[in-house]
Amino acid sequence: MATLTVEVVSPEKRVFSGEATMVSARTLDGDIGILPDHISLLGVLVPGVVTVKAADGTTSDFDMTGGFISVNKNRVSILGEQAQA
Numbered sequence: 001m002a003t004l005t006v007e008v009v010s011p012e013k014r015v016f017s018g019e020a021t022m023v024s025a026r027t028l029d030g031d032i033g034i035l036p037d038h039i040s041l042l043g044v045l046v047p048g049v050v051t052v053k054a055a056d057g058t059t060s061d062f063d064m065t066g067g068f069i070s071v072n073k074n075r076v077s078i079l080g081e082q083a084q085a
Contacts, residue, residue, distance in 0.1 A: 002036035003055050006076045008062055010083040015062055019055040023076050025069050026050075032069075040072045050078055060085060 006023055008016040023034040026048035032041075045067045052060045067080035 002074065004034065004036055004038075004074050004076050006052055006078070008050065008052065008078045008080065008083055010067075010080045015080075015083045015085060016052055016060060020052050020076070021055055022051075022053040023078075024051045025064075025078065027069065034071055034076055036074055038071050038074075041070070043069045045069055045078070045080065050080075050083075 003019040003021055004023060006016060006018060006020045007014065025032055026046050027043035028046055032043065045064050047065050050062045050064050063084045064080045065082040067078065070077045
C-alpha cells in the first residue's frame, strides 16, 4: 500500500514526522483531503484542524493558526504559524 511522507512543523519545533495514509486540512479554497499519488499542490492554510492518519492506523489532530501545505510526489509538508497536537 502506498503511503505519504508527512512533516508538520512550526517555527518552534517539528510536531509530526512519519508515514501516513491520509491528510486533511482546511485551506483558503476549502477543505482538502490528500491521499497517496495526489497531484502536486501548494495551498494556504486557514485556522483549523489538520488531521493525519498515520500508516499504523492512529489519527493525530493538530490545531493550526494558519500556514502553508505543499504536496509533491507523496511528500506532504505542512508549515504552520502555530501547530499544537
